[in-house]
Amino acid sequence: MTGPDFxxxxxxxxxxxxxxxxxxxxxxxxxxxxEGLTANSFGAVSLEPALVHxxxxxxxxxxxxxxxxxxxxxxxxxxxxxxxxxxxxxxxxDKFEGVDWRRGxxxxxxxxxxxxxxxxxxxxxxxxxxxxxxxxGVEEFTHVQGAPLLFSAGAYGxxxxxxxxxxxxxxxxxxxxxxx
Ligand SMILES: Cc1cc2nc3c(=O)[nH]c(=O)nc-3n(C[C@H](O)[C@H](O)[C@H](O)COP(=O)(O)O)c2cc1C
Numbered sequence: 001m002t003g004p005d006f007x008x009x010x011x012x013x014x015x016x017x018x019x020x021x022x023x024x025x026x027x028x029x030x031x032x033x034x035e036g037l038t039a040n041s042f043g044a045v046s047l048e049p050a051l052v053h054x055x056x057x058x059x060x061x062x063x064x065x066x067x068x069x070x071x072x073x074x075x076x077x078x079x080x081x082x083x084x085x086x087x088x089x090x091x092x093x094d095k096f097e098g099v100d101w102r103r104g105x106x107x108x109x110x111x112x113x114x115x116x117x118x119x120x121x122x123x124x125x126x127x128x129x130x131x132x133x134x135x136x137g138v139e140e141f142t143h144v145q146g147a148p149l150l151f152s153a154g155a156y157g158x159x160x161x162x163x164x165x166x167x168x169x170x171x172x173x174x175x176x177x178x179x180x
């Protein structure tokens with residue numbers, strides 16, 4: 001749907017009512033320069049084979065590097081990594097300055113203390129309007145205990161169990177710290 005009657009801002013606000021986690025998606029540029037951006041468009045695609053997706057705005061400065069990369073890493077942020085999210089959502093010469101990271105598959109930066117990391121081969125990318133949809137084939141993944149940083153209606157949030165729900169295994173849903 002397009003045209004003069006289509007309210008893009010209202011559309012964006014409506015989309016924002018679907019809460020998400022937050023990731024920092026990273027890769028290594030051809031000049032060995034680490035690249036990364038905050039993205040909440042990450043999602044699961046397939047279990048067998050293990051595939052995930054995310055979307056990158058076509059005007060993003062990091063677009064040429066991601067289009068050319070063989071690998072990227074998806075760092076799922078913990079609730080105490082709000083500053084990392086803000087940092088990687090702001091264009092900068094070196095977003096990695098002061099950030100603790102190591103090289104993963106294909107050199108893609110793995111950010112220390114991430115809740116989960118999916119190290120992916122850049123398998124495919126598809127046209128998606130003003131974004132490009134990247135499909136990653138997951139080659140390695142790790143996850144640790146903790147709670148995720150959330151994004152909902154344009155603001156950061158933290159997860160808490162529904163008061164009416166009974167969780168026999170809080171670890172399984174990432175609420176462990178909050179349940180203690
Ligand atoms: C919570 C949040 C989620 C975001 N999700 C995306 C996303 O999924 N795709 C995208 O292209 N930009 C997203 N952005 C914007 C980018 O992080 C931002 O434009 C960044 O500067 C792009 O990196 P670059 O300038 O190095 O290309 C998001 C920003 C925030 C704060």
